[in-house]
Every structure is written in structure tokens, then in C-alpha cells.
Amino acid sequence: MTENFEALWRALPYLVDGVIITLQLTAGGALLAIIVAIGFGLLARFENIFLRGIARTVIELFRGTSLLVQLFFFFFVLPLPPFNLELPAVFTGILALGLNYGAYGAEVVRGSINSVPAGQWEATTALSLSRTHRMWRVIFPQAWALMLPSLNNLLIQLLKGTxxxxxxxxxxxxxxxxxLRVQTDVFFAYTLGLLVYFAIAYVLTLAMNALETRAKHRLGYGGKWSDAIMNTPIPDAKGAGQFG
Incomplete structure (x- = not known):
């Protein structure tokens, strides 16, 4: 066991560098994923069949194929003719993660928007709000609070996907x-890996729970940041978040 800890001490700077790369992939992939999710989630609701068809094609393509295959395609195939597009390795990883999990997120966005009560849509129509104001001032804030738990799950999946x-x-x-496994043993190295990934995932979960608490608070649901730490549901006040 002593030899394992000595090997861990020698490998510590490299492990820290590895964690930093993992965090970069997670942050970059998550940023791209949320852009893809919101963009294509909204596009999939358009009445224009051409635009809606593009959105559905992209979503199903990246949901229906393996992340690993997408990763290999971007890294090994794109540099070949006729593409001749060679991408940096880290950028390739972010691109594959963002597009793959963004496609799943697009369905979360679309479903959450559809879950906003019909009365909210009717109220915006009665107030003669434009399509843009209707979405961003009334509908999307409510959908955002609904979609955050599912987006939290996708963020943890993205972290593990790195x-x-x-x-x-x-x-x-x-x-x-x-x-490190070569220098120590399988149990020691991968137990350490489990603990580090769990710690990162737990911090991300706390952040997302706090974001959910804030989103609900802005809709009038109340709640405290301690609710995010304890991961307890915030009860909906009667009529909270309802328009009018």
C-alpha cells in the first residue's frame, strides 16, 4: 500500500493536469450542448416544415449514433478528402460531446416548453404579445425551471462521457x-478515479440545484439555497408562476 501512495504522489501533477483537461472538456461541451439544445429545441417547434425537418434530422442523427463513433469521425475522417478539415484534439472532443448531448438536450427543451400550461399561452395571446416576447418573457422562464433537473442529468452524463x-x-x-494503474494496481487506481469523478459530479449537481432554486424563486416559488444543497423539492405555492 505504501508503494501505491508513493506512486500516487509522483503521478499527482499529471493527475491534476488530467483533471483540468476533463473540466475543460466538460465546460466546453456543456456550453456547446446548451446552445445546441436551445437552438434546435426551439427550431423543432417551428411551423415551417423545412426548418423543423432540419432540426429533427440533426437531433435524430446525433441521438441515434454513438458518441464514440462521432468522436472518431470528427478526428479521423474529417482530415481526409474531400473534407480536409483537421481539428485540434480538445476541440474535437468538445465538438462531439456538445453535439451529442445537445441533441438529447434539444428534446428536453422542446418537451419542457410543451409542458408549460396552455393557460400561459392563452394569456400571452390575450395581451397581444409578439411571438418573441411571448417566448422569452413568459414561456421560456417557466420552461427553464422545468428543464433544469433533466439538464442536470445530461451534464453529469457529459462529464462521464469525457x-x-x-x-x-x-x-x-x-x-x-x-x-497510474500500471504503477500501482487496478483497485487503487480506479477507486481513486471513482472518488474524483464523484466529487466533480457532486459539485456540478449542487450548482445545477442552486440554478434550479434560483429559477423557481424568480417565478415566485420561494425556496432557499439550502434546498439546493439538501436536494429537496421546492413546493409550488398555489398559483405561483401563473400568469395574471
């Missing part, structure tokens, strides 16, 4: 764990 990115030569935390 583990496959080392297969395109990115030296992330998983790659460093594999090196």
Missing part, C-alpha cells in the same frame, strides 16, 4: 488513471 475522449490522444484524467 472518459472516452482519451481514445483520440487527449491525455485527460482517465488516461492518467490508466498510467
Amino acid at each position: 472518459a472516452v475522449v482519451y481514445l483520440i490522444t487527449i491525455v485527460d484524467f482517465t488516461a492518467e488513471l490508466n498510467r
Whole structure:
């Protein structure tokens, strides 16, 4: 056991660098994913069949194919003719993660918007709000509070998805764990990996729970930041968040 901790101490700077790469992939992938999710989630609700068809095609393409295959396509196929597009490894990882999980997120966005009560839509129509103001001032804030728990799940999945990115030569935390395994043993290295990934995921969950609490508070549901830490549901006050 002493030898394992000595090997861990020697590998610590490399493990920290690996964690930083993993966090970069997670942050970049999450940023791209939320842009893709909102953009294509809204586009999938358009009345224009051409625009809606584009959105559905993109969503189903990236939901229906493997993240690993997408990663290999972007890294190994795009540099070949006729594409001739060589992307940096980290950017490729962010691109694959963002598009893949963004496609799942688009369905979350679309479903959450559809879940806003019909009375809210009718109220915006009665007030003669424009389509844009109707969505961003009334409908989307309510849908945002509804979609955050599902987006939280997708964020944790994205974090875990970064583990496959080392297969395109990115030296992330998983790659460093594999090196540590050679110097120590399987149990020690991968138990450490489980603990580190859990710690990162828990911090992300706290942040998303706090964001959900804030979103509900802005709609008049109340709630405290401690609710986010304890992960307790915030009860809906009668009529809270209702328009008019």
C-alpha cells in the first residue's frame, strides 16, 4: 500500500493536469450542448416544415449514433478528402460531446416548453404579445425551471462521457488513471478515479440545484439555497408562476 501512495504522489501533477483537461472538456461541451439544445429545441417547434425537418434530422442523427463513433469521425475522417478539415484534439472532443448531448438536450427543451400550461399561452395571446416576447418573457422562464433537473442529468452524463475522449490522444484524467494503474494496481487506481469523478459530479449537481432554486424563486416559488444543497423539492405555492 505504501508503494501505491508513493506512486500516487509522483503521478499527482499529471493527475491534476488530467483533471483540468476533463473540466475543460466538460465546460466546453456543456456550453456547446446548451446552445445546441436551445437552438434546435426551439427550431423543432417551428411551423415551417423545412426548418423543423432540419432540426429533427440533426437531433435524430446525433441521438441515434454513438458518441464514440462521432468522436472518431470528427478526428479521423474529417482530415481526409474531400473534407480536409483537421481539428485540434480538445476541440474535437468538445465538438462531439456538445453535439451529442445537445441533441438529447434539444428534446428536453422542446418537451419542457410543451409542458408549460396552455393557460400561459392563452394569456400571452390575450395581451397581444409578439411571438418573441411571448417566448422569452413568459414561456421560456417557466420552461427553464422545468428543464433544469433533466439538464442536470445530461451534464453529469457529459462529464462521464469525457472518459472516452482519451481514445483520440487527449491525455485527460482517465488516461492518467490508466498510467497510474500500471504503477500501482487496478483497485487503487480506479477507486481513486471513482472518488474524483464523484466529487466533480457532486459539485456540478449542487450548482445545477442552486440554478434550479434560483429559477423557481424568480417565478415566485420561494425556496432557499439550502434546498439546493439538501436536494429537496421546492413546493409550488398555489398559483405561483401563473400568469395574471
